[in-house]
Amino acid sequence: MPYTAPVRDLVFACELADLAGVARLPGFEDATPELLRSVLDEAGKFAAEVLAPLNHSGDRRGARLEGGRVVTADGWRDAYRQFVAGGWNGLPFDPAFGGQGLPWLAATAVAEIWHAANMAFSLCPLLTQSAIAAIEAHGTPRQRDTFLPKLVSGEWSGTMNLTEPQAGSDLSAVRTRAVPATTSADGDHHRISGQKIFITYGDHDLTDNIIHLVLARTPDAPPGVKGISLFIVPKFLPDNRGAWTRRNAIETLSLEHKLGIHASPTAVLGYGGKSGGDGGGDGENGGDDGGEKSENSGAIGYLVGEENRGLMYMFTMMNLARHAVGVEGNGVAERAYQQAAGFAAERVQGRADDNGGGGGERVPIIRHPDVKRMLLAQKCRIEALRALSLTVAANIDHARRQPDAEAKARARDLLEVLTPVIKGYATEVGVENVSLALQVHGGMGFIEETGAAQHYRDQRITPIYEGTTGIQAMDLVGRKLTADGGAATARVIARIRAECEALGDADDQDITVMADAMRAALDLLQAAAESLVAAAAADARLPGAVAEPYLRLWGVTACGWRMLKAAAVSRAELARDGGDGGDGGDAFYRHKIHTAKFYFAAEMPQASALAEVIGRAAPLIADAGADLFEVA
């Protein structure tokens, strides 16, 4: 199925996210709408011609483990080579390390295109990007100089190694060990031993080296999350002459057989296992995972920053990765939506505006009301989430570069609250969207060759990895709400409220209806936040019980905020054109207003239902014992 990058809407959403304000930040002076459009046009072309055509074949073929090495699907290597040659990998990174120095806002708009065109492919640069962020923020100058140029160019890729069989959402249970050592060849380093699972692109044949970022415990580390350190563990180490050809003691033990993203290799990695005695070869001179290691066994790894602060450093990566996964969920939804709309425009079935009785011409199903409903639902959610996630991206730029301390603090507040919302809500809604896209196809949707089923399978991981929706929701009610008594949350709500109030002044019935709905939703959100702060004080079990509906209430309200602004801007543009929002003026703006109105008619009503759930369900959840769930 073809894919067309929604360039105009991406540019529109970036402008809505205050691209102009981002372009006033130091170093981003070139980030004009014109530059953005030309970058997106080029990205869209590359995505349509190179990445999108490999999406279905990659799913069919998958990545394979052959003789201990991972082989990517046909065409993958060539596509990655072109991706790197085009300079796409380094878009938002420091020019000092070879990056393009574009704002995170622009890079996020481009990233949506990669995710939509080929989610399994795009995970490789997504993980590399996270590794870059961690090394940039916490690595030594030498680590930065050694690893960043090749990671930024894409010559090497990166991974995140957190999970172990017994340590999933709960990283306090990490067992991988890191023993300090020194050799003339490798200087001060650690020997890493243990097993990591769920490692995305943990091995592959796209790059000459893979830089693993690994959480592990040093010998004297305290228990729990306060005893975890972060290590750089390259697949290949430098040899005597500085060429990165010496195999480190990392084995790819297996690849997971997954529901989706078959072309993205999800590896079980063994560090310092059978073949990993001294980090220098394939000999069986090491112990096995369970045994004690000598000082010289284990994979060679380099400590990042200080010992025992690994989890904090990992969060540097994770917050960006969480935002990126939200964008990914929305990108996959866009792809599925395009496929559904294309199918509906072609598939002739039934008669015009007919409930089944016959008569009238046979029409494509895109003219049937329930099909239009399903397409509109997808469209309004995707556009709202696009606008919201790009707004968050713009605030990432402000949080990094804004010289004004107050504005910077505002941006950080917003990021704190909205990062878990984007991750949790955009992926959950993304799953609903791809299911609707499949449904539009009727019986054909269930047939794998159609392609709709792949999106349904691929998308299902997005509410899980980088922290499940439950983990995001706990973050939102815990660290982001009750921890400071609701202060930061109240500031973000006030900021959104002020903007909505300003927009609602328009002498326009449609906008007024939306602004009224926003006022009501923000009242509900503020009341819910306050009730959860109070509940936490009374019974610590309660906020977590309704954290997920609270996250959804945030999502539906924040999306409304963006759709109100989108409608107001569109109305103004139409007025400037002399159009009236009826049949006159630029169709893009008329469609945007139509979509925003639908959002408020069909999505926003959830807000009051969610508020009611938040108000009523918590004690029933908290009081449910495990025996309630036994089969009667």
Add this chain to the structure above:
Amino acid sequence: MPYTAPVRDLVFACELADLAGVARLPGFEDATPELLRSVLDEAGKFAAEVLAPLNHSGDRRGARLEGGRVVTADGWRDAYRQFVAGGWNGLPFDPAFGGQGLPWLAATAVAEIWHAANMAFSLCPLLTQSAIAAIEAHGTPRQRDTFLPKLVSGEWSGTMNLTEPQAGSDLSAVRTRAVPATTSADGDHHRISGQKIFITYGDHDLTDNIIHLVLARTPDAPPGVKGISLFIVPKFLPDNRGAWTRRNAIETLSLEHKLGIHASPTAVLGYGGKSGGDGGGDGENGGDDGGEKSENSGAIGYLVGEENRGLMYMFTMMNLARHAVGVEGNGVAERAYQQAAGFAAERVQGRADDNGGGGGERVPIIRHPDVKRMLLAQKCRIEALRALSLTVAANIDHARRQPDAEAKARARDLLEVLTPVIKGYATEVGVENVSLALQVHGGMGFIEETGAAQHYRDQRITPIYEGTTGIQAMDLVGRKLTADGGAATARVIARIRAECEALGDADDQDITVMADAMRAALDLLQAAAESLVAAAAADARLPGAVAEPYLRLWGVTACGWRMLKAAAVSRAELARDGGDGGDGGDAFYRHKIHTAKFYFAAEMPQASALAEVIGRAAPLIADAGADLFEVA
């Protein structure tokens, strides 16, 4: 993953559905709770020991087409043999044809167990059951005597052949031809030629013969749905000595490669194709599909009832099949829920009642609030839908056997309205439930070996086949609402209201809250129905645009009706035991009240949101042109 039939809740739900009233119908005198329980115990044993263990292996292996014949997955043939030997296939059918003569209510409770244990397997008897219903209702005495005994026993299986590549939801486009003919061997018959797709169990190796029920057009048939006739087309015809060994001209052209239910063969069937000249052999003396057929080419088929009334006859099958698919969706959800609850009880991760900060003992995740929320959501929906679908099943029995004309008419009213609701709502909610069940597993849910992903894939067909949710919704607002100006719908609402009001009299705060919520929801439902009747008169496009949220409003309200009754009955049982609904009394009833309260706290709030969508979204959908959905 093991499966335990929820026998006690099935018996409870049957009694809630007025098993006693069904047992007063002629011929059902033996249908006591004791009999039901023993039948369900036996079914549960067979499901757990024979069917459930084949579910995952069947998915892995799938059904295959080998040399023109379909081979089912390993173990399938033996399981089917045992299923038939146990008399399970004929449970609800006329003892005159070898059936057990049990009420549809009891057979539905048993069917949930088959669907839960092994959805792909259970589709074979489900389709046979539909074929039996059509032949029983519309076949000649000779057709009944010929086909029913072997279909009822399960010695033969049945299929439904509706869909063609150009005729999916719109059967007016059916092209398969049926030309009248007579021969000494086969008597009066038709020669059928054409291609049918999506034929569940269209070929397989479980039975000696397959009886296809096929929609086709006779030469002089009028166009559209009024020119479709129904034919019995057996895979094997009787030879000279009456043995059913003579191959009919039906070819299995291919099997679909599907998202789920891999072990259920979905066939493309060619009737009277290359190998189907005279219905008697494998010679290539026929034409191909596109060409004109001679009088003697085509598969031999026997007209059911009158010409051109085939679609009406097919609806006899379809209404039962639609109800059955709703039950199936809920059965698969039960299986997925059991797996999720089992996983959550075993998987240790995180600390007791802790939001991530450490401290406290490590606990199974079933003690974490968000996991409990996900399990409770599944549990309350499954139990509510079980109670509702069994209530509909009881009304199927009343509609057939109730001697009192008024009571019979009431039962038919309820069936008319609630059949599309069960099909549409139980399957849509079923998809949400299996997704939640997968989510409970975290990363393991995305790994195929865990098994949660299979339910997610399998379940996705249920809102599609036997009429998509959109088709159900159009039926609900069209034939079931606007066609009679809302009269039947109002009668059903009044019946539900009266029952809720009677229950709400209890001197019990919990019950009163539920009864109040039901009153509000029924008001919203009645108002929505009236508004759609009025809208239909003003603009025929409008009701279809919000038919789906209207169906959901029906679903959430009707489920509430059943949960209110479940809670009231449970409260009465506890009072009888001397328990107080606190820690005293039978845990089953305490859990039921807890679950019902959660249903009203967490699910019922949707009602007002849906009513708001129904009231606001229709014009925005109706006015959306196809250009709105083009990529900007």
